[in-house]
Amino acid sequence: MAAEGPSESAAPDRTGAGPVWEPLSEDVRRTLERVLREDTEAHRAYRAQLPYTRMAPGCTCPCGSVYLEVDDEAAPPAPPGGDDPVVASRLVRAPSGRLLGEALVFAWGGKYLTELELALWEDANLLEHPLWQQLLPDGEEPAST
Numbered sequence: 001m002a003a004e005g006p007s008e009s010a011a012p013d014r015t016g017a018g019p020v021w022e023p024l025s026e027d028v029r030r031t032l033e034r035v036l037r038e039d040t041e042a043h044r045a046y047r048a049q050l051p052y053t054r055m056a057p058g059c060t061c062p063c064g065s066v067y068l069e070v071d072d073e074a075a076p077p078a079p080p081g082g083d084d085p086v087v088a089s090r091l092v093r094a095p096s097g098r099l100l101g102e103a104l105v106f107a108w109g110g111k112y113l114t115e116l117e118l119a120l121w122e123d124a125n126l127l128e129h130p131l132w133q134q135l136l137p138d139g140e141e142p143a144s145t
Contacts, residue, residue: 024050054071068113092134101121
């Protein structure tokens with residue numbers, strides 16, 4: 001398994017034995033697919049990792065995040081990129097159209113997905129699930145406030 005970035009220090013379970021990894025939820029999978037939407041070699045490689053990716057609870061702040069762990073024996077790495085660990089992002093809005101924040105996808109070390117973070121600028125209570133349905137659609141510009 002890839003062991004770079006936050007997955008090494010993912011939140012322990014209640015027994016303190018380490019993170020509780022589980023398959024990607026439909027919401028997390030669809031959110032990752034939509035955020036990693038570009039037709040680039042890197043985004044195609046990250047999308048190809050999704051069937052081999054597990055998730056564990058991330059930080060406990062109201063914004064929320066999940067740590068990601070890719071089986072690096074089953075999925076090839078993404079091509080080398082820059083130094084920025086954020087490999088994709090997409091704006092998140094409330095059903096009212098109000099911008100709430102941004103969904104950020106991290107690949108610490110650049111090769112494998114490591115985290116999905118929701119950075120909210122507004123009240124987290126305005127967010128509705130599923131998250132993937134709250135992402136700003138392609139080609140749509142945020143409304144000016």
